[in-house]
Amino acid sequence: MGRAPCCDKANVKKGPWSPEEDAKLKEYIDKYGTGGNWIALPQKAGLKRCGKSCRLRWLNYLRPNIKHGEFTENEDRIICSLFANIGSRWSIIAAQLPGRTDNDIKNYWNTKLKKKLMGIFPPSQRKAHQAATLSSLLQTSSSSSISPTSSYKGYNSASSLTDLEFASSLLSSNNCCTNAAAAAPVLQAQENFVGPPQNYQIKDNLLMFGSEASCSSSDGSSNNLINHGNGEREYEYGGNYGEVQMGGLQQSFLYNGNIDGNQRFMISNGDGDVNGNWIQKQNGMWSDPPLDYGLEEIKQLISTSNCNNFLFDENKTDQEKPMMYY
DNA sequence: AATCACTGCAACCGCGAATGA
DNA sequence: TTCATTCGCGGTTGCAGTGAT
Helix, strand or coil: CCCCCCCCHHHCCCCCCCHHHHHHHHHHHHHHCCCCCCCCHHHHHCCCCCHHHHHHHHHHHHCCCCCCCCCCHHHHHHHHHHHHHHCCCHHHHHHCCCCCCHHHHHHHHHHHHHHHHHCCCCHHHHHHHHHHHHHHHHHHHHCCCCCCCCCCCCCCCCCCCCHHHHHHHHHHHCCCCCCHHHHHHHHCCCCEEECCCCEEEEECCEEEECCCEEEEECCCCCEEEEEECCCCCEEEEECCEEEEEECCEEEEEEEEEEECCEEEEEEEECCCCEEEEEEEEECCEEECCCCCCCHHHHHHHHHCCHHHCCCCCCCCCCCCCCCCCC
16 A cells, blocks of 8 residues: 555646735735644645645745845855755755755756856866865865964965865865765764864764853754853754854854765854865874875765766766766 | 757655654 | 654656757
């Protein structure tokens, strides 16, 4: 016996929503809310629609403060950074972009951003550029210091890296399949360490700052709100992307526990801009990442990263290579 | 002008997770 | 604890619009 359908498919309308249906749904929800039951909602609202369809229409189109239209470069960077770290967790990524829906971001990634990234260089030049870009990126990190007051450099208008080169290098330098679930065992290691942005410890799948931390879940999903001991600092953890308030300065960081087996952080500013400086822990000590990534190592990183297989295919000639793979 | 290919996006589908009886 | 129901997510599809031939 198969799964029961969520609604009587014979009696529900499918396809694009009419303005009248939109109005009905919006009016009902404005008046009564969703009532926590999407399945029952369409009947109450006088709509011949599946509850799931109503939910989707509301979340992706009708609810207030939905942002449509062009994505900004900043949004591009956030999407790239998060995708590089947590993969296609669109709902988590959307949570970092107010007004954007997961569906919107997913569509944008699949139809534009991915192509944007891959279209920078012709396939024949791509590998060399990626290697050079990554090398440049890592060299930048060697001269940086990580502190709450450190300036964000290595990724700005003065940098030789363009936004897209940066994002591309992110994608090729990280194991993008390091999703929250994969990172969890690392985070659950309950190890104390000293590292950026200041002293903190990883405990019970949460990052804690200082000696005390009270924790609560902000929405019951993947984001946790952690109050620092003095009540001033908060930390929001969604997958392996986090934020911390320190001395009035908001710092975000990306956590990637899975490149050559070493834990890494990348500090970013409050807008989600990452500065390209990975700090990693080797042999129990935090240090700058190595600077001498060879092309072979990069290739290995890419080849072991399942969701980077749209980058290029080693076994094909340039002429055979499509611009991207799905 | 007709046809074809491509693009962008809204919507659908199926699955696993969460919830409650 | 089990089972049914609902929710939420990510992958996929369908189609209208647009540009190229």
